[in-house]
Amino acid sequence: MGNVVLRVENLNVKLNGEGVLIDLSFNVHEGEILAILGPNGAGKTTLLKVFLGVIPFEGVVKWEKRVNIGYVPQRLPFIKDVPLNVKEFFQLKNVSESETKKILRLIGLEDEFLWKKVGDLSSGQFQRILIGWALASDPNVLLFDEPLAGVDIGGQESVYTLLERLKVDKNLTVLFVTHELSIVYRLADKVLCLNKRMFCTGAPKEKLTPKAISNLYASPVKFYQHKHKQGETP
């Protein structure tokens, strides 16, 4: 196992006074592919935003110094409002045309895609473009929000293949959040079950027992029991 690239200790995030993430502690090692699994509203995207440093939190979130993060967002609904071709999309990040061509080859798309409008791409092609965009600054950590959400069945296989190849080719550390079990089994070395709190962590095949899954997905939201003094209205 490689060095620790991310250390999280006693992480708490509150939104409008309510705990969205409660007391999370875990480490991520170099080269690891960590899936953060949980139902809708479990705080997965919030956790990603903490990793990106765009929302306030309490506790420790410490990245190793050499870490360069590439972020692959879930969907970009507004991108269709801008008449942008693929080359121009990469230019927003100051990536040259020749560099963009290299990335296109890496993600399995031909050079002609440079001139395609981003809004005209299929869901699978668009997802690969987003991955390529994140890879453009040569990151060693990749953060993913729902790698397969909104990607049609035909495109899913191409995204899987790409991610599996990246895992072999570039010793990338990958953190992704998802609510889909299949992708966790297929890609992840380690899983972190999240529903505001941590429910389980470890190798997917060992930890994702039917019982653990039903716990994670079926458990009703638990409320704290507040003890009230007698005579006080609850």
Added chain:
Amino acid sequence: MSQFLLSLLSGMFIGGAAGYLGSLMLPKRMSLTAGPLGHLALPGIALALIYGFNISLGAFPFVILGITLIWVFERRTKLPPEALTAVVFATGVAVAFFFLPIEQAETALVGDILSIQFNDAVSSIVLCVLTFFIVGKIYSKMTLINISEDLAKSQKINVGKYNLVYLMLIALIVALGVKVVGGLLTAAIVAIPAVTSRNLAKSLTQYKFLSLSFGILSSTSGIFLSQLTSLPAGPLIIVSSAFMFLISMIFKR
């Protein structure tokens, strides 16, 4: 320099700068914001007309005041900004009508670029060139912010700073725009060139260039038509612009 040429040049520069900035406002769903901001400027325009100073100078502080008020109210009340915009801009129009000299109402409401003074024209052109330059500087980063603020933040872009510069530019363009199309029609000079070029553009480069060009073209044709028909230039600029939009629908990709 003849009065006509002076008006034409100022109109072209203001129209072009508004079209260019408007191309950034369309993806942010902010095209309509220029409307209320123009209405808000009316008390300032009225003061400028009464005391005989540059109407952009009158308009600018009121636009800034309006933006600040909406921002403060939003933070305080958590009400949706468009509702607060309605409160603030309607108040602006109401207040303006208490003291707007009625014989100059047309200038205030739909603009009067044909009687622009020399100094006024020069300063407008300089400010337009400045706007053009700054918009060009922030274009890539603003486009990324428009697509996704989180993605922009992941690129270490200071989103707050860029949004502030962008809002100041909108305020400036509104203040300049009221000279050409008055307090009522400012939304149109930023919105229409951008939607027209959206219909035609295959890339961001084309989109920017076409927005700028349609801005210039509609000002030019409006001002020429005004000479021919002796109707006011402001509304003619908007109608020309809308006509170009209709034509672009035929070629829509």
